[in-house]
Amino acid sequence: MKTIEELKELNRHLTIELSEARNARDRAEAANRNKTVFLANMSHEIRTPLNAIIGFSDLMVTAGDEEERRTYAEVLESNCTLLLQLINDILDLAKIESGTLTFSEEKIGLNALLEQLTETMKIRITSGDVELSCITPPTECYICAERKMLSQVLINLLNNAIKFTDKGSICLRYEVHEEFLRFHVTDTGTGIPSDKVKEIFDRFVRLDTSKPGTGLGLSICQTIVERLGGNIGVESEPGKGATFWFTIPYHPVIG
Structure with missing residues (x-):
């Protein structure tokens, strides 16, 4: 009992x-x-x-x-x-x-990678009123990371900025913090309504159906960034552009 x-x-x-x-x-x-x-x-x-x-x-x-x-x-x-x-x-x-996508880390020079991506993406800009630039620290930053996945996130964010920016500028840059790296893609495009910011990373969300796209790019960015151990977000104001940012853990290596 x-x-x-x-x-x-x-x-x-x-x-x-x-x-x-x-x-x-x-x-x-x-x-x-x-x-x-x-x-x-x-x-x-x-x-x-x-x-x-x-x-x-x-x-x-x-x-x-x-x-x-x-x-x-x-x-x-x-x-x-x-x-x-x-x-x-x-x-x-x-x-x-x-989990079938393999992640293979390698030594990456971030300045060189961002500058290369910037030059590649300039070809996709059809408007002569848009300037794409890249701002990097004066000293090269070498890290150990997954090059393909990191590049895919940056390309997706740049593609998104180019799509919604008819005039003005797009800037790609990064910051080195003690334990993480923070990347930014800032544009002067149409911006995002405040009531749509929370759903921008959902699958198949397209704020402007007149623009080409699948509505999966930002969702893929979020999935990749989280798998890399970081976070992603956006700051925007309608009519004043947007800044998409993400972080990844900082694993420096000797250049």
Whole structure:
């Protein structure tokens, strides 16, 4: 026969286990809902450029002149690029979340990496009213990090800035702190409404559907940064541009 104290202790353990079971059930149900929403959104996002590709392919066959064919070809190229980007983004996201994407750290010179990315991204700027620059410390900073993943985050953020900046400037820079590195991409673009800031890193969120994109780039950035052990965020004001920032642990190496 158990004592009253033993029964109370048993009841306490049962209450804890029941609470944990309910939490596990809620997490499983939430994950299932998220998966359903993700698959529905993905299906919609894939069909959109695919329908355009099929439709304009048919129109090209019956185009009356060279100018008309050129217009259709540009639409086809744009939608093919969007479809390829979407597929690549989904594959990257799946690899990261399933743990099959390997992270291989190597020695990186940050000044050299950021300057190289800046020069590469300048090609993607079509407006002559936008200046892309890079600000780096006077002394090269060497770290041990995952080059491909770090580059992908920076490229995604720069792509985002270029997309929403019609005139003004875009600046890429970083700061060295005692235990972490902080990267910034600042633009003078359209900015983000205050009520949309919290959802900007959610999957398939596109604040301006007139702009090309999959709505996965920022979500992938967040996933990568968190896997690298850092944080990511944004500071913005509508009409005054935005600053996307992220941190990663600082592991210096000798140059």
